[in-house]
Amino acid sequence: MKKWISALLALCLLALAACTNEQTAAPQKQSVANETTKEAKTEAPASASAEVPAKVKKLKVALIMQMSIGTFSTQYIEGVKKQVEAFGGTVQVYNSDNDLAKMASNLDAAVNAKVDGILIDHGRAEALKNGVDKAVKAGIPVVAFDNDLRIPGVTVIDQDDYSLAWKSLKTLGEDLNGKGNIAVVWVGGFAPMERRSVIIDAFYKRYPGIKEVARFGTASANTALDTQAQVEALLKKYPNKGDLDAIFATWDEFAKGAVKALEQAGRTDIKVYGIDLSNEDLQLMQKENSPWVATAAADPAEVGKVQTRILYQKAAGEATPDVFSVEPYLVEKETLPKESITMDKLSQYINGWGTSKAAYSPWMTKLEKEKK
Template sequence: MKKWAKAILLTSVLTLVACTNEQDAAPTQKQTSTKQEQKATVSTNTEIPDKVQKPLKIALIMQMSIGTFSSQYIEGVKKQVEAFGGTVQVYNSDNDLAKMATNLDTAINAKVDGILIDHGRSEALKNGVEKALAANIPVVAFDNDLRLPGVTVIDQDDYSLAWKSLKTLAEDLNGTGEIAVLWVGGFAPMERRSTMIDAFYKRYPNIKEVARFGTASNNTALDTQTQVEALLKKYPKKGDLDAIFATWDEFAKGATKALEQAGRTDIKVYGIDLSNEDLQLIQKENSPWAATAATNPAEVGRIQTRFLYQKVAGEKTPDVYSLEPYLVKKDQLPSEVVTMDGLEKYIPGWGTSQAAYSPWMSKLEKEQK
């Protein structure tokens, strides 16, 4: 990480820790940058650029595809590419970085028109991405630590995601209690979320962490359920454990099911990420899942795709872009079932974004109908 990036991160963390006013603790520098970056994507060209008039072949290289968040993200990519008249080949690497690097090489050798990357690590992908750029294949990454000239990296603003959920947990506990953290290393967004967990304990010193664990597998939710069931045996009495902070919705799903089966209504779950399946769990009567901070995974896929098309068209795109996350609390939701598509009725600001949407894209979409 460059020195200036470290300085910005340190400043943001210290601001969060030092402020007693929670509004002041929000990462305002991050939000300001996001607005500036969004302005940088505005185009006044209404004519479809020559390079995107043909159907484009897009490759989506994924570190793994687990759970409904990933499925909705993939669906967002596919629908946006199809709306532009293109096709998508999805490469699932089964959480194997070496396989992910091989998949990237395969896509480059297939001479695709653009590459989308989902997660992964720079040390495994840097050479392949440089090869793609040398072949004039544009690259846009999501939740990745790549920092290469010409590559746009988007994220969900993981610092804000973690803080929104943790802050809600602290307020519900009145600043005092024992919690468990579900977390796993090896992923760029998880490392950023861990930074905010460290800041959280400095801001709320009377909240103590009694356990931290988590694994990413082909059945993360079920594995987490088993792990939380074991945790509950260590803390069988009310007051022994007050809440669980889950840094991934697959963790939150497993924890929620374990608490439900054990009848532990005294322990609440605070998560990150959201899907239709998650919403059903949160909306259940007496559900322990109290709140989650999230962006719309389908919208992540759509925005990432639009940035890629802007690159193919020769338009300027930012080096980094953060989507605005939202806090979704159980008590904000109706008794009837609500899906991601209808969430904007209950969560102010939730919904589709015009980020990375150039005027010519509307015309391109109309020509495909």
């Protein structure tokens, strides 16, 4: 009996050790996977009726933006406009030039103008909460993108920044075989950047052989040019092959500046891994010998369309989620064709890209036909 009990205890200890080792091997990867799964289940419910609610016809929509910099923002705005116009509505864009006080003022102006719906792009809750509260009390539906608002009745959507950062960083870690020196281009003060920073910290625990030798970044009217100058200075500090292996850019404007600096310096030994994607970015990635080898992104136009559809669902009186994540994808240079392509062709090479029907109620098809 004693021998049987001893053998049983030994088996239990071996099983426990195996579980512990498995959890230790990739704790952050598992955490990100769980987060992504939770977000993916948050589907925007659709009405069973195909009849167009009278409340959604000819809506006047306000898009309140913290800033409009780069081609990502351009394509995001294009997505919003296309979807609103397809539904027979109109949209006015308020650009706040990265000034939160101005953004709050623009929000108040939209509420006072008694618009039918408000879309918010970026911004911070401390600057916008009062204005959003006024909108909600006035019965104006609100949907925010990449924001930290937590107000009952307001839906906040994002690109699943945890998954975005992990997809790009995991590719970087695997390409470096878990060892090397990297620089990170990042800036605080933006909700998506704060979320991406969480995964950067986790990345170093998963890949302890990868060292961060520099972190910098600014958001300005000339972000790409500023980043190019910063990377040029960085290269002077690390002039030799092997000093610096990769640059992780948390925004495509950062990636564009980094790529141009590397190309001008002829540094083909340093690779760029980014977040976000646009037509201009695709051209940079597809160039021969481009250092930009991978980026994680959601279709910016699709983000704008999904955000708009959720707003229309709210206007129709349908139940909508408090949070919703648009599915991101990993785009690698090696999967792209040699000939130049644009974002509307990317679905031919990235399965699922730009084909989302999230937050699409049956009556929306009829509403679009009525517009035509």
